Amino acid sequence: MTASPAAAALTTRAQEVSPRIVDDILTLVRQETSSYDLPGLATGLDLLRELTVQRLGRPDHEHRYPGGECGDTLTLTYAGTGTGTGTGAGHVLLVGHYDTVWPTGTLAGWEQPGASEDGRERLGGPGIFDMKTGLAQGIWALKLARESGAPLPTVTFLFNGDEEIGSLSSRPVIEETAQKADVTLVLEPTAHGAVKTARKGTGIFQVTATGVEAHAGLAPQDGASAITALSEFVVAAAKVAAPDRGTTINTGLFRGGSAINVVAGQATAGVDIRVSSEAEQARVDEELDAIKVSDPRVRIEIDHAWNRPPMTLNAASAPLLALAREVALEQGRDSLPDTAVGGASDANFVAALGLPVLCGMGAVGDGAHAQGEFIYPETVPAQTALVAGVLVRLTRPLRG
Known part of the structure:
Protein backbone atom coordinates (compact mmCIF):
# COMPACT_ATOMS: atom_id res chain seq x y z
CA MET A 1 0.00 0.00 0.00
CA LYS A 200 1.95 -17.17 28.79
CA GLY A 201 1.34 -16.72 32.48
CA THR A 202 4.35 -17.28 34.71
CA GLY A 203 5.05 -18.84 38.05
CA ILE A 204 8.27 -18.33 40.00
CA PHE A 205 8.09 -21.13 42.55
CA GLN A 206 10.51 -21.64 45.40
CA VAL A 207 10.74 -25.24 46.61
CA THR A 208 12.44 -25.99 49.93
CA ALA A 209 13.48 -29.41 51.18
CA THR A 210 14.29 -29.82 54.87
CA GLY A 211 16.06 -33.04 55.83
CA VAL A 212 18.23 -34.33 58.65
CA GLU A 213 21.94 -33.59 58.84
CA ALA A 214 24.43 -36.32 59.72
CA HIS A 215 28.10 -37.17 59.23
CA ALA A 216 28.45 -38.61 55.72
CA GLY A 217 31.08 -41.11 56.85
CA LEU A 218 30.36 -41.96 60.48
CA ALA A 219 26.55 -42.11 60.46
CA PRO A 220 25.09 -41.62 56.99
CA GLN A 221 22.08 -43.75 57.92
CA ASP A 222 21.06 -41.16 60.50
CA GLY A 223 20.74 -38.48 57.83
CA ALA A 224 17.96 -37.67 55.41
CA SER A 225 19.37 -35.82 52.43
CA ALA A 226 17.47 -32.73 51.41
CA ILE A 227 19.48 -32.64 48.17
CA THR A 228 18.50 -36.19 47.20
CA ALA A 229 14.85 -35.56 47.99
CA LEU A 230 14.76 -32.26 46.15
CA SER A 231 16.42 -33.89 43.16
CA GLU A 232 13.61 -36.44 43.12
CA PHE A 233 11.09 -33.63 43.30
CA VAL A 234 12.67 -31.71 40.43
CA VAL A 235 12.61 -34.78 38.17
CA ALA A 236 8.96 -35.44 39.04
CA ALA A 237 8.06 -31.76 38.52
CA ALA A 238 9.50 -31.81 35.03
CA LYS A 239 7.02 -34.57 34.15
CA VAL A 240 4.11 -32.28 35.10
CA ALA A 241 4.94 -30.12 32.09
CA ALA A 242 2.61 -30.44 29.10
CA PRO A 243 4.18 -28.67 26.10
CA ASP A 244 1.23 -29.66 23.91
CA ARG A 245 -0.96 -27.55 26.22
CA GLY A 246 1.57 -24.73 26.43
CA THR A 247 2.88 -25.65 29.87
CA THR A 248 6.61 -25.74 30.52
CA ILE A 249 8.50 -26.26 33.78
CA ASN A 250 12.17 -25.40 34.22
CA THR A 251 14.27 -25.67 37.37
CA GLY A 252 16.81 -22.93 36.86
CA LEU A 253 18.38 -22.65 40.32
CA PHE A 254 19.38 -25.39 42.79
CA ARG A 255 21.23 -24.83 46.05
CA GLY A 256 21.80 -27.00 49.08
CA GLY A 257 24.00 -28.54 51.72
CA SER A 258 26.59 -27.13 54.09
CA ALA A 259 29.67 -29.27 53.49
CA ILE A 260 30.73 -32.14 51.26
CA ASN A 261 30.96 -34.56 54.20
CA VAL A 262 27.57 -33.66 55.67
CA VAL A 263 24.26 -35.21 54.64
CA ALA A 264 22.42 -32.13 53.46
CA GLY A 265 19.87 -30.74 55.88
CA GLN A 266 18.39 -28.21 53.49
CA ALA A 267 18.13 -27.52 49.78
CA THR A 268 16.17 -25.07 47.65
CA ALA A 269 15.19 -24.91 44.01
CA GLY A 270 13.86 -22.06 41.88
CA VAL A 271 11.32 -23.28 39.33
CA ASP A 272 10.07 -21.30 36.33
CA ILE A 273 6.58 -22.31 35.15
CA ARG A 274 4.78 -21.07 32.01
CA VAL A 275 1.09 -21.73 31.31
CA SER A 276 -1.35 -20.63 28.63
CA SER A 277 -4.53 -20.89 30.67
CA GLU A 278 -5.89 -20.64 34.21
CA ALA A 279 -6.96 -24.28 33.97
CA GLU A 280 -3.35 -25.34 33.46
CA GLN A 281 -2.34 -23.12 36.36
CA ALA A 282 -4.72 -25.03 38.63
CA ARG A 283 -3.57 -28.42 37.31
CA VAL A 284 0.10 -27.60 37.90
CA ASP A 285 -0.63 -26.48 41.47
CA GLU A 286 -2.47 -29.70 42.23
CA GLU A 287 0.07 -32.07 40.66
CA LEU A 288 3.12 -30.42 42.21
CA ASP A 289 1.50 -30.64 45.65
CA ALA A 290 0.89 -34.36 45.06
CA ILE A 291 4.57 -35.23 44.46
CA LYS A 292 6.04 -37.58 47.09
CA VAL A 293 9.72 -38.19 47.75
CA SER A 294 11.17 -41.54 48.83
CA ASP A 295 12.46 -40.50 52.28
CA PRO A 296 9.51 -39.49 54.51
CA ARG A 297 11.86 -37.72 56.90
CA VAL A 298 12.36 -34.92 54.34
CA ARG A 299 9.76 -32.17 54.32
CA ILE A 300 8.99 -30.50 50.97
CA GLU A 301 7.46 -27.01 50.99
CA ILE A 302 6.34 -25.22 47.82
CA ASP A 303 5.80 -21.49 47.54
CA HIS A 304 3.18 -21.25 44.76
CA ALA A 305 4.16 -17.78 43.53
CA TRP A 306 2.18 -17.16 40.36
CA ASN A 307 3.73 -13.97 39.08
CA ARG A 308 1.82 -13.03 35.92
CA PRO A 309 -1.57 -14.21 34.64
CA PRO A 310 -1.87 -15.51 31.07
Missing part, protein backbone atom coordinates in the same frame (compact mmCIF):
# COMPACT_ATOMS: atom_id res chain seq x y z
CA THR A 2 1.28 3.50 -0.85
CA ALA A 3 1.85 5.60 2.24
CA SER A 4 -0.42 8.61 2.81
CA PRO A 5 1.31 12.04 2.71
CA ALA A 6 1.12 12.53 6.48
CA ALA A 7 2.32 8.99 7.16
CA ALA A 8 5.08 9.33 4.56
CA ALA A 9 6.27 12.54 6.22
CA LEU A 10 6.43 10.78 9.59
CA THR A 11 8.41 7.83 8.25
CA THR A 12 10.75 10.12 6.29
CA ARG A 13 11.49 12.12 9.42
CA ALA A 14 12.14 8.90 11.33
CA GLN A 15 14.68 7.91 8.68
CA GLU A 16 16.39 11.29 8.95
CA VAL A 17 16.85 11.08 12.72
CA SER A 18 17.58 7.35 12.83
CA PRO A 19 21.30 7.83 13.60
CA ARG A 20 20.37 9.94 16.61
CA ILE A 21 17.89 7.32 17.82
CA VAL A 22 20.56 4.63 17.51
CA ASP A 23 22.98 6.84 19.43
CA ASP A 24 20.44 7.08 22.26
CA ILE A 25 19.96 3.31 22.21
CA LEU A 26 23.70 2.76 22.58
CA THR A 27 23.90 5.37 25.34
CA LEU A 28 21.36 3.37 27.33
CA VAL A 29 23.12 0.07 26.60
CA ARG A 30 26.48 1.41 27.79
CA GLN A 31 24.98 1.96 31.25
CA GLU A 32 24.60 -1.55 32.65
CA THR A 33 21.41 -2.10 34.64
CA SER A 34 21.32 -5.58 36.08
CA SER A 35 18.10 -6.30 37.97
CA TYR A 36 20.22 -7.01 41.07
CA ASP A 37 22.56 -3.99 40.89
CA LEU A 38 20.74 -1.21 42.76
CA PRO A 39 23.41 1.47 42.23
CA GLY A 40 23.57 0.61 38.51
CA LEU A 41 19.78 0.71 38.26
CA ALA A 42 19.65 4.11 39.96
CA THR A 43 22.24 5.52 37.59
CA GLY A 44 20.46 3.94 34.63
CA LEU A 45 17.11 5.46 35.58
CA ASP A 46 18.69 8.88 36.05
CA LEU A 47 20.21 8.55 32.58
CA LEU A 48 16.88 7.48 31.09
CA ARG A 49 15.09 10.43 32.67
CA GLU A 50 17.77 12.83 31.48
CA LEU A 51 17.51 11.47 27.94
CA THR A 52 13.72 11.81 27.98
CA VAL A 53 13.93 15.41 29.15
CA GLN A 54 16.57 16.21 26.53
CA ARG A 55 14.31 14.97 23.75
CA LEU A 56 10.90 16.07 25.08
CA GLY A 57 11.47 18.77 27.66
CA ARG A 58 10.42 18.68 31.29
CA PRO A 59 7.28 16.59 31.90
CA ASP A 60 4.07 18.13 33.17
CA HIS A 61 4.09 15.61 35.98
CA GLU A 62 6.57 13.06 37.28
CA HIS A 63 6.79 10.67 40.17
CA ARG A 64 9.51 8.28 41.28
CA TYR A 65 8.32 5.25 43.23
CA PRO A 66 10.98 3.66 45.49
CA GLY A 67 11.56 0.03 44.63
CA GLY A 68 13.08 -1.10 47.92
CA GLU A 69 15.20 -4.11 47.00
CA CYS A 70 14.25 -3.57 43.34
CA GLY A 71 14.91 -0.75 40.91
CA ASP A 72 12.71 2.34 41.23
CA THR A 73 9.74 3.01 38.95
CA LEU A 74 9.43 6.41 37.24
CA THR A 75 6.39 7.95 35.57
CA LEU A 76 6.71 11.01 33.30
CA THR A 77 3.52 12.56 31.92
CA TYR A 78 3.35 14.92 28.94
CA ALA A 79 0.01 16.69 28.49
CA GLY A 80 -1.77 16.26 25.19
CA THR A 81 -2.94 18.80 22.65
CA GLY A 82 -6.04 17.05 21.37
CA THR A 83 -8.91 19.36 22.27
CA GLY A 84 -7.43 22.77 22.78
CA THR A 85 -7.76 22.36 26.55
CA GLY A 86 -4.10 21.51 26.91
CA THR A 87 -4.86 18.09 28.29
CA GLY A 88 -5.74 16.09 25.20
CA ALA A 89 -8.80 13.92 24.77
CA GLY A 90 -7.03 10.58 25.14
CA HIS A 91 -4.38 9.22 27.49
CA VAL A 92 -1.76 6.70 26.36
CA LEU A 93 0.56 4.80 28.68
CA LEU A 94 3.94 3.71 27.27
CA VAL A 95 5.54 1.01 29.45
CA GLY A 96 9.16 -0.13 29.33
CA HIS A 97 11.63 -1.73 31.74
CA TYR A 98 15.21 -0.56 32.01
CA ASP A 99 16.58 -3.53 33.96
CA THR A 100 18.31 -6.41 32.18
CA VAL A 101 19.17 -10.01 32.97
CA TRP A 102 22.89 -9.36 32.48
CA PRO A 103 25.25 -9.13 35.50
CA THR A 104 27.21 -5.91 35.82
CA GLY A 105 30.51 -6.29 33.95
CA THR A 106 29.03 -8.22 31.02
CA LEU A 107 29.49 -5.30 28.64
CA ALA A 108 33.29 -5.41 28.86
CA GLY A 109 33.45 -8.84 27.24
CA TRP A 110 30.62 -8.40 24.76
CA GLU A 111 31.47 -9.05 21.10
CA GLN A 112 29.53 -7.37 18.32
CA PRO A 113 27.68 -9.92 16.16
CA GLY A 114 28.62 -8.54 12.75
CA ALA A 115 26.32 -8.77 9.75
CA SER A 116 23.74 -11.53 9.44
CA GLU A 117 23.97 -14.26 6.82
CA ASP A 118 21.88 -12.18 4.45
CA GLY A 119 24.13 -9.15 4.94
CA ARG A 120 21.92 -7.14 7.31
CA GLU A 121 23.74 -4.96 9.83
CA ARG A 122 23.31 -5.99 13.47
CA LEU A 123 24.08 -4.21 16.72
CA GLY A 124 24.54 -6.14 19.96
CA GLY A 125 24.86 -5.42 23.64
CA PRO A 126 23.41 -6.48 27.00
CA GLY A 127 19.77 -5.39 26.95
CA ILE A 128 19.83 -3.83 23.50
CA PHE A 129 16.99 -6.07 22.28
CA ASP A 130 15.24 -6.59 25.60
CA MET A 131 14.53 -3.76 25.83
CA LYS A 132 16.59 -0.57 25.66
CA THR A 133 15.87 -0.09 21.97
CA GLY A 134 12.16 0.06 22.76
CA LEU A 135 12.77 2.73 25.41
CA ALA A 136 14.61 5.01 23.00
CA GLN A 137 12.12 4.39 20.20
CA GLY A 138 9.22 5.27 22.51
CA ILE A 139 10.79 8.58 23.50
CA TRP A 140 11.50 9.49 19.89
CA ALA A 141 8.03 8.38 18.81
CA LEU A 142 6.47 11.10 20.94
CA LYS A 143 9.06 13.60 19.70
CA LEU A 144 8.25 12.81 16.05
CA ALA A 145 4.51 12.89 16.72
CA ARG A 146 4.92 16.34 18.25
CA GLU A 147 6.97 17.57 15.29
CA SER A 148 4.22 16.43 12.92
CA GLY A 149 1.94 19.12 14.28
CA ALA A 150 -0.95 16.68 14.73
CA PRO A 151 -3.15 16.81 17.83
CA LEU A 152 -1.84 14.42 20.47
CA PRO A 153 -3.13 12.53 23.49
CA THR A 154 -1.61 12.87 26.90
CA VAL A 155 1.30 10.42 27.12
CA THR A 156 2.68 8.86 30.29
CA PHE A 157 5.97 6.95 30.23
CA LEU A 158 6.36 4.29 32.91
CA PHE A 159 9.92 3.02 33.33
CA ASN A 160 10.39 0.15 35.80
CA GLY A 161 13.55 -1.55 37.00
CA ASP A 162 12.31 -4.96 38.09
CA GLU A 163 10.48 -6.54 35.15
CA GLU A 164 13.07 -9.25 34.63
CA ILE A 165 12.58 -10.47 38.20
CA GLY A 166 8.78 -10.35 38.18
CA SER A 167 7.90 -6.63 38.56
CA LEU A 168 7.70 -7.26 42.29
CA SER A 169 7.54 -3.61 43.33
CA SER A 170 6.27 -2.03 40.11
CA ARG A 171 3.18 -4.16 39.50
CA PRO A 172 0.82 -2.02 41.63
CA VAL A 173 2.09 1.13 39.91
CA ILE A 174 1.59 -0.42 36.47
CA GLU A 175 -1.95 -1.53 37.27
CA GLU A 176 -2.95 1.77 38.85
CA THR A 177 -1.46 3.85 36.03
CA ALA A 178 -2.98 1.65 33.31
CA GLN A 179 -6.43 2.07 34.85
CA LYS A 180 -6.08 5.85 34.52
CA ALA A 181 -5.09 5.62 30.84
CA ASP A 182 -7.21 4.80 27.80
CA VAL A 183 -4.61 2.61 26.07
CA THR A 184 -1.33 0.93 27.03
CA LEU A 185 1.51 0.22 24.61
CA VAL A 186 4.33 -1.95 25.95
CA LEU A 187 7.67 -1.25 24.26
CA GLU A 188 9.00 -4.81 24.60
CA PRO A 189 10.75 -6.20 21.50
CA THR A 190 8.74 -7.59 18.62
CA ALA A 191 8.62 -11.25 17.65
CA HIS A 192 10.49 -10.88 14.37
CA GLY A 193 8.43 -7.80 13.57
CA ALA A 194 5.11 -9.08 14.93
CA VAL A 195 3.30 -7.49 17.85
CA LYS A 196 2.53 -9.76 20.79
CA THR A 197 -1.14 -10.22 21.62
CA ALA A 198 -0.90 -13.38 23.73
CA ARG A 199 1.66 -14.32 26.35
CA MET A 311 -2.47 -12.80 28.46
CA THR A 312 -4.84 -13.16 25.54
CA LEU A 313 -6.19 -10.73 22.95
CA ASN A 314 -9.13 -9.46 24.99
CA ALA A 315 -12.14 -7.61 23.57
CA ALA A 316 -10.71 -4.25 24.62
CA SER A 317 -7.40 -4.86 22.82
CA ALA A 318 -8.79 -6.06 19.49
CA PRO A 319 -9.68 -2.52 18.29
CA LEU A 320 -6.21 -1.34 19.29
CA LEU A 321 -4.62 -4.05 17.16
CA ALA A 322 -6.86 -3.05 14.25
CA LEU A 323 -5.81 0.57 14.68
CA ALA A 324 -2.10 -0.33 14.73
CA ARG A 325 -2.58 -2.33 11.53
CA GLU A 326 -4.29 0.63 9.87
CA VAL A 327 -1.34 2.84 10.82
CA ALA A 328 1.13 0.27 9.46
CA LEU A 329 -0.71 0.15 6.13
CA GLU A 330 -0.86 3.94 5.96
CA GLN A 331 2.92 3.99 6.45
CA GLY A 332 3.44 1.66 3.50
CA ARG A 333 3.87 -1.67 5.28
CA ASP A 334 2.43 -4.79 3.72
CA SER A 335 1.07 -5.99 7.06
CA LEU A 336 1.48 -5.96 10.82
CA PRO A 337 1.29 -9.56 12.08
CA ASP A 338 0.51 -10.51 15.66
CA THR A 339 1.55 -13.62 17.52
CA ALA A 340 1.53 -15.53 20.81
CA VAL A 341 4.81 -16.05 22.68
CA GLY A 342 5.98 -18.04 25.67
CA GLY A 343 7.55 -15.15 27.54
CA ALA A 344 5.58 -12.90 29.87
CA SER A 345 5.74 -9.13 30.28
CA ASP A 346 4.06 -6.29 32.12
CA ALA A 347 1.37 -6.38 29.43
CA ASN A 348 0.02 -9.50 31.19
CA PHE A 349 -1.02 -7.36 34.16
CA VAL A 350 -2.83 -4.83 31.99
CA ALA A 351 -4.64 -7.45 29.91
CA ALA A 352 -5.81 -9.24 33.06
CA LEU A 353 -7.62 -6.03 34.05
CA GLY A 354 -9.58 -6.17 30.79
CA LEU A 355 -7.89 -3.03 29.49
CA PRO A 356 -6.65 -2.38 25.93
CA VAL A 357 -2.97 -3.20 25.53
CA LEU A 358 -0.52 -4.09 22.78
CA CYS A 359 2.88 -5.57 23.53
CA GLY A 360 5.96 -5.96 21.35
CA MET A 361 5.99 -2.43 19.93
CA GLY A 362 9.77 -2.14 20.26
CA ALA A 363 12.88 -3.62 18.68
CA VAL A 364 13.26 -5.94 15.73
CA GLY A 365 16.09 -8.41 16.31
CA ASP A 366 16.61 -11.60 18.28
CA GLY A 367 18.43 -13.35 21.10
CA ALA A 368 16.67 -12.07 24.23
CA HIS A 369 18.50 -13.26 27.36
CA ALA A 370 21.23 -14.81 25.21
CA GLN A 371 24.84 -13.72 24.75
CA GLY A 372 24.20 -12.82 21.14
CA GLU A 373 21.14 -10.58 21.55
CA PHE A 374 20.97 -7.96 18.79
CA ILE A 375 18.83 -5.54 16.84
CA TYR A 376 18.63 -4.65 13.17
CA PRO A 377 19.31 -0.87 13.18
CA GLU A 378 17.66 -0.54 9.75
CA THR A 379 14.31 -1.27 11.42
CA VAL A 380 14.56 1.49 14.02
CA PRO A 381 12.92 4.21 11.86
CA ALA A 382 9.91 2.09 10.89
CA GLN A 383 9.28 0.92 14.46
CA THR A 384 9.59 4.43 15.82
CA ALA A 385 7.26 5.79 13.14
CA LEU A 386 4.73 3.04 13.91
CA VAL A 387 4.46 4.06 17.56
CA ALA A 388 4.37 7.72 16.59
CA GLY A 389 1.58 7.04 14.10
CA VAL A 390 -0.43 5.16 16.69
CA LEU A 391 -0.04 8.06 19.13
CA VAL A 392 -1.36 10.48 16.51
CA ARG A 393 -4.39 8.26 15.96
CA LEU A 394 -5.10 7.91 19.68
CA THR A 395 -6.05 11.52 20.32
CA ARG A 396 -9.55 10.24 21.01
CA PRO A 397 -9.96 7.48 23.61
CA LEU A 398 -10.18 4.01 22.08
CA ARG A 399 -12.62 2.83 24.75
CA GLY A 400 -15.65 4.63 26.07
